[in-house]
Amino acid sequence: MDFFGLPLGAVAGAARDAIVLVDGGQTIVAINEAASRMFGYTQTALLGQPLSRLIPEAQRGAHDAQVRAFAASGQAERPALRHDAIRGLRASGQVFPAEASISRVELLVDGQIRMYFVAMLRDTSVETDLRAEVALLSQRLRTVLDLTPVAIWIVDGEQVVYANQATIELFGVPDRGHLIGQPIDTLLHPDAPTSLRAHLAQAQPGTAAPTLLHGRIVRPDGQMREVEVATTALPDHGRTVMQMVIIDVTQRRAQAREQSLHRSELRRLAASVVEAREEERRRIARELHDELGQRLTALKMEIASLRADAPQRDNGGRITGMLEMVDSTVAALRRIAADLRPLMLDDLGLNAAIEWLARDAARRLDMAVTVRLGSDDPPLAPGADIALYRMVQEALTNVGRHARATDVRIELRQRGNELVLTVHDNGKGFAERSMRQEGRYGLLGIRERAIMLGGRLELDNPPGGGGRITVRLPLQPGTAPQTSAP
Numbered sequence: 086m087d088f089f090g091l092p093l094g095a096v097a098g099a100a101r102d103a104i105v106l107v108d109g110g111q112t113i114v115a116i117n118e119a120a121s122r123m124f125g126y127t128q129t130a131l132l133g134q135p136l137s138r139l140i141p142e143a144q145r146g147a148h149d150a151q152v153r154a155f156a157a158s159g160q161a162e163r164p165a166l167r168h169d170a171i172r173g174l175r176a177s178g179q180v181f182p183a184e185a186s187i188s189r190v191e192l193l194v195d196g197q198i199r200m201y202f203v204a205m206l207r208d209t210s211v212e213t214d215l216r217a218e219v220a221l222l223s224q225r226l227r228t229v230l231d232l233t234p235v236a237i238w239i240v241d242g243e244q245v246v247y248a249n250q251a252t253i254e255l256f257g258v259p260d261r262g263h264l265i266g267q268p269i270d271t272l273l274h275p276d277a278p279t280s281l282r283a284h285l286a287q288a289q290p291g292t293a294a295p296t297l298l299h300g301r302i303v304r305p306d307g308q309m310r311e312v313e314v315a316t317t318a319l320p321d322h323g324r325t326v327m328q329m330v331i332i333d334v335t336q337r338r339a340q341a342r343e344q345s346l347h348r349s350e351l352r353r354l355a356a357s358v359v360e361a362r363e364e365e366r367r368r369i370a371r372e373l374h375d376e377l378g379q380r381l382t383a384l385k386m387e388i389a390s391l392r393a394d395a396p397q398r399d400n401g402g403r404i405t406g407m408l409e410m411v412d413s414t415v416a417a418l419r420r421i422a423a424d425l426r427p428l429m430l431d432d433l434g435l436n437a438a439i440e441w442l443a444r445d446a447a448r449r450l451d452m453a454v455t456v457r458l459g460s461d462d463p464p465l466a467p468g469a470d471i472a473l474y475r476m477v478q479e480a481l482t483n484v485g486r487h488a489r490a491t492d493v494r495i496e497l498r499q500r501g502n503e504l505v506l507t508v509h510d511n512g513k514g515f516a517e518r519s520m521r522q523e524g525r526y527g528l529l530g531i532r533e534r535a536i537m538l539g540g541r542l543e544l545d546n547p548p549g550g551g552g553r554i555t556v557r558l559p560l561q562p563g564t565a566p567q568t569s570a571p
């Protein structure tokens with residue numbers, strides 16, 4: 086391409102943008118290859134043609150007026166018209182969007198100074214289509230976000246730049262205008278966790294997974310709502326933009342607090358029921374032992390005296406049977422009293438009661454039971470001794486029913502500020518499910534008693550086999566450590 090002999094042909098030919106040179110009468114005098122491809126004409130076909138051939142008919146009048154105004158302005162260059170400001174017309178009749186900049190030049194032609202206009206154009210069809218597609222996707226995304234029942238907003242720096250419909254409802258404002266542009270400090274509760282503010286300040290795009298934080302917000306009417314906020318940094322043209330998903334957990338937390346209160350009340354009620362039951366058992370066991378036991382002993386002595394006085398041949402056999410019946414009744418009475426309340430717990434202490442329980446279990450269950458206790462009874466709060474005794478009793482019952490064990494080891498030791506009870510058997514151990522559900526295998530009673538005393542129950546299958554029940558109970562600070570029994 087030759088611009089009147091000027092050595093610009095190579096430059097214009099290599100340009101990626103279309104270049105069209107027209108004279109003062111708007112006649113095409115030169116075009117480059119990019120312009121030829123853009124409009125679908127050969128260079129030869131356009132030379133000498135009016136520029137209006139490349140402009141849609143509806144815009145030709147406006148284009149002529151703009152060119153005349155530009156020529157009269159005396160300016161050397163008109164700024165680029167962007168964002169689909171003009172339209173081009175291809176040889177096929179297709180109209181396409183373009184952006185253009187026009188410069189005025191004066192050239193010496195045939196000894197005369199003549200005015201020409203150089204138009205540089207760029208086809209923006211692809212950009213326009215992409216913008217339209219982005220706008221459609223953006224609208225669809227906004228629709229989806231507005232239909233989402235969870236509040237979502239986006240902050241740029243510390244200002245809200247987007248809020249969905251659920252956010253509007255959460256804050257109780259009429260529309261987005263009351264949120265967009267607001268600093269987040271005005272929307273968060275004054276005592277919002279510093280971790281939330283620090284996270285917003287330090288977050289970088291793509292560097293961390295969403296972080297779940299807890300906080301509170303304040304509605305314009307002064308109402309406070311408890312929320313969980315999931316935050317994540319989003320890339321946005323080099324700026325740090327945060328997306329925040331806000332879940333209103335006010336009702337859920339209120340229900341959780343109410344449930345916790347109810348559980349505490351139920352546990353206190355259960356503890357009082359257990360305490361009353363144990364006290365009643367103690368009273369009945371004491372009466373059985375002191376009253377009925379003594380009467381049966383007296384009855385036995387009277388019957389024995391009667392046998393000494395009566396002739397053997399008359400009633401000796403009947404009296405012997407009566408004595409045996411009294412003996413079996415006394416044995417049954419002692420067993421019932423021990424089940425109700427082991428009197429040796431009150432008379433001799435916890436260690437003696439556990440040792441007796443172990444001997445009885447070994448006899449009844451036909452297995453070896455080993456006991457390791459401190460030399461002295463552990464220092465316990467009132468009522469804790471019978472609770473520990475019942476835990477050992479229920480643990481041994483559980484072993485006898487389910488473990489298929491032949492050996493059991495019971496240990497009660499003070500470790501730091503804890504009293505630790507361990508019942509370890511060599512049986513089949515606990516199934517994984519039963520360790521997650523402590524109400525199985527009769528362990529619920531142990532767990533509830535431990536909780537009443539401020540402790541906890543642990544189940545595991547230690548190396549070497551078998552199952553192990555561990556109860557940890559807190560002791561008062563300053564309690565002297567126990568020494569092992571010899």
